[in-house]
Amino acid sequence: MSVVLIAEDEEAMLEIFAQVVEDLGHRTLRASNGEEALLLARTEPPDLVVSDHMMPRRTGVELLRTLRADVRLKTVPFLLLSAARPLGLEEADVFLSKPVELETFEQAVENVLRSRPARESRQEAMPGGGRVERSSGTVREEMLNWVAHEIKTPLSSARLNAQLLLRKQGERGPADERHCAETILRQLDRMNTLVTSILDAARLSEGKLALRMVPGDFTAFLQELVQEWRELQPQVEFMLKAPASRLDLPFDAERVRYILNNLLSNAVKYGGEARRVEVSLSLSPGLAVVQVRDWGVGIAASELPNVFERFHRVEVAGGHGHGLGLYIAGALARLHGGSLSVQSTLGQGSTFSLRLPLSGSVRSL
Template identity: 35%
Template sequence: MRRSFAFRLAAAFAGVGIAAAALPAILVNVAFGTRFERYLEEQRGVRQRQLVAALADSYARMGGWRTSDLEPLAALILMDGGTLRLEDAEGRTVWAPATGAAASAMARMHRQMMGSGPLGPERRLPIEVDGSVVGTAVVRLPEPGVLPQDEAFRASVNRLLLAGGIAAGILAMGLGAVLARRATAPARELTRAARAMAAGHRSHRVEYEGADELGEMARAFNRMADAIEEEDRLRRAFAADVAHELRTPLAILRSEIEALQDGVEEPSREALASLHEETLRLGRLVADLETLASAEAAGFSLERRPVALRPLLEGAVEEFAGPFETAGVRLGSELEDAVAEVDPVRIRQVVTNLLSNALKFTPAGGAVRVELRRHGTEAVLRVSDTGPGIPPDELPHVFERFFRGRGARARGSGIGLTVARELVLAHGGEIAVESEPGRGTTFTVRLPLAAAGAGAAPEPRASAGLPRAG
């Protein structure tokens, strides 16, 4: 069964709380047991030293072993629940108290009262008087144990620790559930927004403005949604524009063909020329779409080689000389020699699109100028016109797909500059635009120069096979 991240986070909090309570309990029990056993062992050592000191004192006072003087020491052994056998220096037993049944029973009773364990192994303790060993005390003392009251205290401490651990676990789980729900709220909101986007609700946004990583993710998602919504808008506008552009030539073709079929109009040279012009207009619209698709994949189909840019640009200027003269627009150029490692067909397409764009937006009596300069490791191409310029609010969008400025409805499909940008970027170059309303526009293309000594390949002199995007 799938469990949510919030549940796992709450369970982790509970586990940490229980572990935090269990660890002190374990440490307390270990410390209690270890230190108490050490304490009992120290007490047993003290008893043994007291016993040896008492026996040595008796021997020194009496000048030897006297059982009458040793009898009072029997109580010291019985109170510990142990046994004692005294040997002289030759190893003969001289005294063995608490050997009867009554004494053994009393020793067991003392062991039970003290909570001691069974008797331990024999320990031989030498007895010294004036630096000489005068005897040996053979002692068996009970193993260390825990008194009932001590055991009860330990059990009560464990119960308190257990209760505290359970309470800490419950509190940690509750706190973890609250924190987990708050921490995962942005993720749930992001999921809802993504599902809404997938369902086609492009206006849905994530309403979270935190300063953490989730806030940055939400802002990135909103930026992506804005871009998708804007692209959808541009696509719809483009589809409407294309439909409008297609409707006119199709209507003309239909009406003229029907007139020819009905005999209303004779098949003349002028009629056929009109039909041919409308078919060319439809072909240009289809070519625009094909060009955009191919430009976006240009980075995978470039045929780069060292190309002399000056002859290439001269050929483009020569090709456009006629259309510019017909439109009453002056076309001039100032070109330096420069060799770049590029695909000449694609770069010719970039220049064609820039000149076509300048021609469309420069009125009669205006001028267009093409410049080529070397600047460091780059070849810099500029196409400037004296047209009406681009409004500041439209300037950031001129390279966007399907974008067409105000008043540009009948002047192309709005993808020519997008194609130019994609082709320039595919070559590792840059393209930028500068414009001031009423004073014209300048497009600047920067391309990396070829390595020194690279020979220039022949460049295309005509662009009859190139699609010209509007």
């Protein structure tokens, strides 16, 4: 049995995280703020620390840095949770974005605890207590992080409880009750998507959204993404046309995943009866070009100049988006130094083209 310290200022989230960890067979220590968590860790060194970031008296990252500066605690694994993307998140052993999936959280806890005995000692980090001065963050950015925390934390709690309810019902549970729980999850996911989009749009408009550019095999990334969609939407045929060889380029995997997920989601939603989506990867001078094509309802010529504008909704049957997805996708493409464009004919389908530079060229908006 391992000892897991959980630091979370929201009582409902603290309770659900502790319940999940205890159901996995571990003992928990519970703290409602960063200072309390530090005191508990120094009193009984845990095998794992699970901490929210935005907490009173010491943030999650500040707690992490203080533990790393303590000779007795510097090798304790740290799992950081946040609705925002705080500076310093890469210093944690694992970072999970709220709202977090139940199975993802369970797997992360088990994986970290399983690997703990083989961990090597870390080098000292942030001596002198780990308190750091704030960088040039603005009040607006702090407000955005606060909004993300205050909205996504109850969302995360509600999702985890709904997932636990579904698990307890099992396959033998009443069908109407399972349907209600699944409906709740879908609506919570829609709320989370909307909140994330609003926050990203605000950060983009203020030039506050930074990319994490890492060189990688883009072909393998695209193959993995398309396979995820095949498993997610088995009733749709996803075709991938891509070179068999590696294609190395610098890109922010999370942000490019957002762009392509948006395009693939729209292709499925507006693909009509064809139930077919084609993804292709090709090269043009200095660029990698990803095209997502469907054979669905298409977009009227009068709508095409406006599809990437903020809050614009294309008037098509079955559409219920929030008007931010393509705006954010286009802005993220430009941040990469690339572009996003569309060709479409009403009644014949659409082709969206994402162009990314083969060499790093991050731009400001």
